[in-house]
Amino acid sequence: MEPGHPLGTVAAVWRYPVKSLHFEALERAEVGERGLAGDRSSALFVTSPDHGRSGKTFRGKEHHLLHTLWEPGAAISLAQREGVELERRSDGPFFDARPVALIFDRWVGEIEAWLGMRIDPQRFRPNIFAHANGGVPDEAELVGATLRIGDVLLHLAEPIKRCVTPSYDVASGEREPRLQRILVEMRNNVMGVYCTVERSGTVAVGDAIGRTPR
16 A cells, blocks of 8 residues: 555554553543553553462463453452462553554454454454554565554564464463464464654544555
8 A cells, every 4th residue: 555545544543551550441541651651551461489480470361351440450350369479560661562552443453254253353452453544464465664643653573473372362362272372374473563752742533544665
């Protein structure tokens, strides 16, 4: 798609105040070098010395219900019932790779077509979910591009490789094992793009998404 031609429109802006817990929907967000203001500013760290994640963050792949919870205390109690001790740290942000994650509905739509069911894009925990304007390229083709959203410039750094977590329903935690298999077989286990922030500013629901010239 040619530079200047709109790729799409922002449909939702989401942040995750506590990493791996429930999302917060926003109408607009300030975006800086460290991502959306307030995004993943806290995280739950494993303190059990004999746990495989000791000293690291407790993630959705460690428990299928984690993403359904709003309160850190509820998550700590959930882990304790499994024999895992956690502590909350609030000196983040705590990211897996890059500060902003972007997903277009066309990419999710491919999974929905293969599965024959609707997929909540929240399974993939993006910061920006966008409606595509026609033929948005796949993730690998967009890597290296710069997108303008509102007055923010995002550099599309790398495709997002996925783990088992998107298999879990965001409301019930129930697993859909076909989803991960289809992601691996049909999309090289990719859904979405990690971004870095080239220019700070504000993004909002309804903002156009444009590709800037190289």
